[in-house]
Every structure is written in C-alpha cells, then in structure tokens.
Amino acid sequence: MTRLAVILSIPEKRHQLTSLIGAALLAAGVSAPGLTAAQTQNLPRSAPQVAQQVVSSFDALFGGPHAGRRAVHANGLLTEGYFTPARSAPSLSRADHFAGESSPVLVRFSNFAAVPDLPDAHAAASPRGLAVKFMLPNGADTDIVAHSYDGFPVAKPDEFVTFLRALPELARLAEFTASRPAARAFLEHPKPTPVSYGTEAYFGVAAFLFSNSSGTTRHGRYRFRPGAGVSHLSAADAAKMPEQFLAEELDNRLRRGPVTIHISVQIAADGDPVDDGSRPWPSDRPEIDVGTLSITRIVPADDERQRDLRFIPTNLVDGIAPSADPMLVARTQSYRISADRREAGQ
Numbered sequence: 584m585t586r587l588a589v590i591l592s593i594p595e596k597r598h599q600l601t602s603l604i605g606a607a608l609l610a611a612g613v614s615a616p617g618l619t620a621a622q623t624q625n626l627p628r629s630a631p632q633v634a635q636q637v638v639s640s641f642d643a644l645f646g647g648p649h650a651g652r653r654a655v656h657a658n659g660l661l662t663e664g665y666f667t668p669a670r671s672a673p674s675l676s677r678a679d680h681f682a683g684e685s686s687p688v689l690v691r692f693s694n695f696a697a698v699p700d701l702p703d704a705h706a707a708a709s710p711r712g713l714a715v716k717f718m719l720p721n722g723a724d725t726d727i728v729a730h731s732y733d734g735f736p737v738a739k740p741d742e743f744v745t746f747l748r749a750l751p752e753l754a755r756l757a758e759f760t761a762s763r764p765a766a767r768a769f770l771e772h773p774k775p776t777p778v779s780y781g782t783e784a785y786f787g788v789a790a791f792l793f794s795n796s797s798g799t800t801r802h803g804r805y806r807f808r809p810g811a812g813v814s815h816l817s818a819a820d821a822a823k824m825p826e827q828f829l830a831e832e833l834d835n836r837l838r839r840g841p842v843t844i845h846i847s848v849q850i851a852a853d854g855d856p857v858d859d860g861s862r863p864w865p866s867d868r869p870e871i872d873v874g875t876l877s878i879t880r881i882v883p884a885d886d887e888r889q890r891d892l893r894f895i896p897t898n899l900v901d902g903i904a905p906s907a908d909p910m911l912v913a914r915t916q917s918y919r920i921s922a923d924r925r926e927a928g929q
C-alpha cells in the first residue's frame with residue numbers, strides 16, 4: 584500500500600488531503616518560456632532547491648514518481664476547441680489572442696492528486712485543474728493554469744514545502760494552520776465533486792499585469808465560469824458514480840455540442856495584495872470579460888499528448904506579464920522539473 588493509500592484510509596487525514604494543491608519551488612536565474620528579459624527581471628528569485636523540495640514532497644505524499652505522469656494533477660483529460668475574445672478584451676490587454684476572430688486552444692482538465700487511477704469522486708481529486716494553451720497566429724503559444732479554489736493555502740514557496748510536509752501529521756498540521764488562516768480556510772473549504780468538468784468554476788489565483796495598446800497597465804486575476812452553470816453532486820450521488828466518470832460524462836456532453844467556459848479578469852483595487860495568491864480579492868471588484876472557450880472534442884490518444892505537453896503559468900505573450908507573486912517563479916520551475924522527468928520516462 585502506498586503512503587497515500589494509508590493516509591487516505593484514515594477519514595480525518597483524507598479530509599486534510601482534500602486540500603493540498605499545486606507544488607512549490609523555483610529557481611534562480613532561469614528564464615521562463617514566453618517571458619521577455621524585462622519580465623524575467625521582475626520575477627523574484629527564490630532558492631532553486633525549493634522547487635525540487637516541492638516535487639519531492641508531492642512524491643512522498645502520493646507514492647510517486649509515477650513514470651511518465653505529472654508530479655501532481657496526474658489524472659487528466661485533454662480536449663481541444665477554440666477561444667473567441669470578447670469585445671472588451673483589447674481594453675484590458677494588447678495580447679494577440681485578445682483581438683481578432685478566434686484562436687485554437689488545448690484545454691486539459693485534471694484531478695488534483697498525483698495518483699493516476701484515483702477515482703473522480705475521491706476527496707483528494709479536488710481542487711480540479713484547468714490548463715489552457717492558446718495557439719497564436721505567429722506560431723507562438725501562451726498558457727493559463729487555474730484550479731477550482733479561489734485562493735491558495737500559503738503565500739510563499741518555502742511555506743508550501745512546510746505545508747506539504749505537515750499534511751500527513753495532524754499535530755504538525757494543527758501547529759502550521761494555527762497562525763495561518765488561509766491554510767485553514769483551504770483545508771476546511773468544501774470541495775464537492777462536480778457533475779462535469781464543464782460545470783465547475785476555476786480561478787487563476789495568481790495576479791498578472793495586463794497592458795493594453797494605450798499603455799494602461801492593471802493587475803488582474805483570471806476567473807472561469809462554465810456556460811452550463813456551476814453544479815455539483817451530493818456526496819451520496821458522487822459515491823455511486825463509476826470511478827472515472829468525468830471523462831465519459833464530458834464525451835457524452837460534447838456529442839450534444841461545444842462545452843463553453845467564459846473567461847473574465849478581476850481587476851485589483853488600490854491596496855489589494857497582488858503578490859499573494861492566498862488572499863482572494865473582495866468579490867465586488869470589477870471584472871472585464873475576456874472571451875469564451877468552446878471545447879469541441881477530446882483529443883485522440885490524449886494520454887500520449889498530455890505527456891508531451893507543458894502548461895507553464897509564466898508562458899506569456901506581449902500584453903500580459905507576471906506580477907511579483909513569488910509563487911509564479913516557484914511554479915515555473917517545479918512544473919519544469921516534473922515535465923523533464925515525465926519526458927525522460929521517469
């Protein structure tokens with residue numbers, strides 16, 4: 584039995600695991616794909632070993648590494664479709680995909696834990712993930728990586744390592760959360776199983792700097808709302824579902840037409856934290872409509888395509904730049920560690 588299986592067999596531990604998320608890390612001085620030199624200079628530096636420590640912490644929690652799979656969010660479904668920008672999108676950013684007609688997209692939905700066959704209704708399958716790759720006319724691409732919780736348990740990469748290491752031990756976890764309301768909120772927040780990957784709301788969490796062609800620059804955070812509305816299963820109904828029902832559900836739903844997800848960007852007010860994803864902004868902040876994802880089909884041989892694909896939160900284009908959130912650097916580096924390892928078949 585893996586360490587994760589042992590942890591998940593204990594009800595209160597299972598509850599804690601519901602809450603982990605992403606991973607941590609970072610790296611000094613390596614530029615990220617899609618970032619200009621100036622953008623990279625904006626990114627804070629962290630100690631390179633933190634990235635590896637996050638990935639190792641995921642491995643310890645989930646019995647990894649699992650050959651050829653992601654260090655976290657391992658169980659996923661790759662789909663394709665197109666993005667149609669809203670008329671208001673160019674007022675926010677001069678990014679190419681925010682103007683014009685539409686751009687092809689790849690969209691990967693995923694469950695949280697790095698256990699390849701974890702049932703969709705399992706507590707550790709939340710938060711769900713949403714990763715989007717926009718294909719631009721000039722051959723470049725740009726990514727958004729989001730999840731189904733509006734926030735994050737910690738603000739900094741080294742705290743994330745401490746959090747992940749504390750998770751399996753109740754006493755350490757209680758000590759950690761005692762002085763960290765964001766971690767407690769993350770653990771206690773209900774994370775019900777969605778009816779469909781297409782009936783979940785997703786949040787970009789980290790702030791980015793959006794600049795339009797007039798030179799107006801604003802901090803904003805992505806939000807995703809399903810066109811079909813948010814809907815979840817009751818615990819009793821979730822328990823009756825087949826283990827991998829979300830893939831089949833989406834396939835059936837797509838036979839009836841595209842699945843749509845609307846994207847907006849929540850704009851920061853003066854004084855809102857723009858370098859700390861653990862602190863959501865008040866819900867009355869204005870949002871700018873950015874456009875709609877229309878998902879048309881599941882990609883054939885999606886397992887192989889997923890293995891070869893990288894979604895990186897700082898893979899950006901002109902008009903969108905990273906904020907000073909140190910997690911963006913840590914994520915960029917840890918996603919690379921995970922992807923390099925996956926491509927090497929480890």
Ligand code: HEM
Binds near residue numbers: 659
């Ligand atoms: C803002 C909070 C976060 C969100 C919304 C988020 C979301 C996600 C999603 C959706 C994926 C799957 C991507 C895919 O489909 O390829 C993912 C993967 C991953 N995340 Fe995060 N994450 C967050 C924070 C973090 C942090 C702080 C770390 C580490 C410092 C991290 C480390 C990872 C790693 C290592 C992977 C696997 C990447 C790969 O192999 O492609 N995440 N995350």
